[in-house]
Structures are given as C-alpha cells and as structure tokens.
Amino acid sequence: MTLPLGDLVAIIPELIVATVACLVLVLDPITPPSRTHWLAWLSVASLVACFGITVSRMDATVTAFSDLMILDPYAGYWKLLLYVVTALTILLSLAYLRVERIHLGEYYGLILLSLAGMMIMVSAADLLVIYLGTELMSLSLYVLAGFKRFEVRSLEASAKYFVLGSFSSGILLYGISLLFGVAGSTRLSAIAAAVGTHGLDDPALLFAMILLVVGFGFKIAVVPFHMWTPDVYEGSPTSVTAFMAVASKAASFAAFLRVFLEGLGGLREKWYALFLVICVATLILGNVVAIVQTNIKRMLAYSSIAHAGYALIGVVVAGQAAADNETRALGLSSVMLYLAMYAFMTFGAFAVVALLRKGGLEGEEIEDFTGLAKRQPLAALLMLVFMVSLAGIPPTAGFIGKLYVFMAAVNAGLTWLAVVAVLLTAVSAYYYLRVVMVMYMREPDPSAGLVSRLTTSPALTLVLASAFAGVILLGLFPDPLVSITTSAVLPFK
C-alpha cells in the first residue's frame, strides 16, 4: 500500500513539527551544553515556516487520509494561534531554563511533540485521531510538568497531572468506543448520521455523550473536572504552565467544539443544558476561589478556570437548539476570539512571573510583588497591563474578548447569563487589581532591596513585547481578528 502524495502534502506542517522534534532529540546529545539555545532557535524557525504554510492554505478546505484529517479554515485558525503560543513558549523557556539551571535540549523536542499532538487534534475529523492527538499532547506535557526533576513540587505536579490526565483519557476513550458501537465508525460525519437515525433518546448515545463531556471537561479544566489545575499549574515550571494554560486549553477547546458541533450537533438539545450548568458553575467557582489564593500561579490557575467559563458561554450559544445558524455562528466565533485574547494576556502574565523568578520561591507569592513598581517599573507596568486585560477593562484585549462573548449571549436571548458573567467579572477585578495594588501602593520591603534586576535577554524581551503588543493592539484594533474568526467558523448544518 502506498500513501497518496496529496495526503502527505496536506499534513506538511505536522510533518515539519514532528520531524524537527525528533531532530532536536537526536541533536541534543551532540550539542555542547552551552549551545542548547541553537536547538531552541531551530524550533522557532520551523514554527515560522509552518506559520507561512498554514497562512497560505487558510482559505481551502481539504480532507486527507480518507477523511481522517480535515484542513479547513477552522483548523487553520487554531494552528496559527498554536504556532504563536509555542514560539513564545520556546523563547520564554530560553531565559527561564537558564535561571532554573535546566540545560536539557529535549525540553524543546517535547514542546514540539506536544504541539504536533495539538495540531492533529484541531484538524482531526475522526474521534480516534482526536484521541491519539490528545494523548501525544498530554504525554509530552506530563513529562514537561515534571521537568524540574530535583524539585519535589514539580514531580508531584507531574504525577497528579498524569493520574488525572490518563483517567480522563480513559473515560474519553470509553465514550469513543460506545459511539463506535452506535455508529459503526468513529468518523464525526458517520456519528452525525447515526445521531440522525437513532434519535435523541438512545441511551447508549447519551451515555457516550456524557463520557465525552467528562473527558473533554478535564482537558479544558471546567468545574467539576478542574481540581488538577491549581496543583499542576503551581508545581510545573512556569514556562510549561504558560504553555499548558494557553496552548493545551486552546487545542482542547478546538477539538471539543468540533466533536460536539459536528459529530454530536444533532444532540445539542441534550448537551445544551449540561453545558449551561457547567458554564455557570465554572464562572462562579473560578472567580470566587481565586480571591483567596496567595500564590500567583495558583491564582492564575483559578483565573484560567474562570476564563474557560467565559469561553463556555460562547459554546452554550453555539449549542442552542432553537437559535438560527447565524446566532450560533456568532457564539462559535466569540469562543475563537476569546481564546486568542486569553492566550496573549495569560501568557504575558505567566511570562512576568517567570521573569521575576530567581532561586527559591521568590516571585511566586503575591507578597513578592510588594513595591515592584519601585524596584522594577517596567515589569510592574507590564503586569499592570496584563492584569487589567484579564479583568476585562478597556482598552485591552480582555475587554474586547468579553464584549463579543457577552454580545453573543445577549443576541441569543441569554441575557441573564451575560448579567451573571458581568457580575462575576466585577468579582474578578478584585483579585486582579489586588496584584496591581500590591505592586503600586506598597513600599518595597527594604530587606528585599533592589536585588532582583530585570533579567534582560533578547528572547525574553521579544516575548514580553509580543504579549504586550498583542494585548494592546487586539484591544484597540480587533477588527482584523474578528473578521478572521467570523470566516473561520465551522459550517453549521
């Protein structure tokens, strides 16, 4: 059997990423330790190439490997977002790993393998391929979470992530096997057809749907499947946390939306109410529990749970049974927009946390930010912008993202949901602005002195500048991104 050449051409970006990942792993032992950053730059270069290829193919819809993979504008949009986030992660890691004294080139290989898994997830049109992509992403992330292997916290985070991650994968796979039993195939199109013939009350179908909700719920970290998030985000190396919080969440959302809108779209009468409950619970728990956190990484973990809740508002809108296709498309495009905005501001916040880190735990407790405006005005200013954006205050990206999600909700007649979300946004302003208050209103502890200098490295400057530019530019000129998301939504049938 020979592979048709066209199929391989269709997945060139995935092939590049996977090949460079293997190349990095092979080159690592023969690269002198002082030269590991070459591997990082090689990885970034490959991402730039992939970005170009994906951009050039954005408008076409191609299926490959007898409909196992689909390359549509929807997949293209998520891939572009993932390339940007991965490139930023690698650049951030260049500086951060030096501070943490981790000189291992396989770090970059694992990041790229994880990215390859995410790319497969977003362009898969078959549940089994989605499962394989998820596993490739997760297995790499389990290892990355424990990368500071001489620190017990990091290992614990890794073990917890592994146990809960593979538990949820097991549940997901069981759901897939039941869907295979109902539909006789794991193609999303075949499942959609089976939903049509079996009707809404087939118990096996409903049970499989619930298992998929649980499986994906763990991956996107929504209540009640969120309990791993704070522990894993706190214990992992900060650069990995940023990658998990942004890239793995975006990829999981992308796959989850495709499965539920394309495969199980006919069942949306059933899953709509389920997501509505999950969405409200996530918003409330994420925002309220974040208030009491003292560790900034834990606080950002709860904030990321809350943001998943905001994105779920768009999912709920897209899943409304009664609404017309235009309203639902608006919901879906608001999710895509929201996660792009979320990516820049969350990544920026984690980058500042990583920047302030020296030995020990400094820079991870909110107290460590006391008087930062005096000690490091620039870092404090950046953190201010990211916190303001996370709280959703104009003129930042966070405001625009929330605006579109709330607009979609109001447009779909879910005004009460938008009101609840706005009220909880006011709650979230408390814990975001508390960081700002600590930085700007308190005098620095004299014993801390001016020791923590801004670690200047070109890569880190680039990361912070990109995140800052993303937050401000997307906040002031969101129109180009809005038009991209509107044209890249999944076709509703």
Place this chain on the structure above:
Amino acid sequence: MVPLSYYVILSAVVFITGVVGVLIRRNIIIILLSIELMLNATNINFVAFSHYFQNIAGQVFVFFALTVAASEVAVGLAIIIALYRSKSTINVDEFQLLKW
C-alpha cells in the same frame, strides 16, 4: 454464539472496576493498573463491536489503544520512580506539598 450484550456488560464491569480503583485506592501503582483496566475495557468494546458490525476498523483501534496505553505506562512509571526517589513513598496521600 455469545450475544453482543454479554461483551458490553463485561466491558462495563471492567471499566467500573477501573474507575472505582482510581478513586479509592491510595497506592499509585494500583491506580496505574486501574487506569489500564479502563483502557482494556475499551478494547473489549472495540473488538466486540468490530465483530458485531463485521467491520475490521474496530480491531485496528485496539492496536492504537494498546500502543497508547503502553507509552502511557512508560511515562507514568518514569514519573513514579522519580517521585519515589525523592519522597520514598508511593502513597498518594503523602503527596501533600501541593494542596491536592
């Protein structure tokens, strides 16, 4: 011939055993084994449905699922060994550094 429902019930029992094992056992190796039970329950389902539909795809899925399960164990055991070296225990109740 054994009816399809017998296989599905068997796989459900194995799956639930696995889920309960993950939730109530405290030894991380047993938890790992319970996760394997969950994955193997899936394999029973895939093979049974494959036979029922006379569709070979289900058996192909089993190979994928087995491969993924094997790599999951490899990564998991590596993490457990690294953890055991620094904590000298594999009881999940002892992993208290991060609030579970």
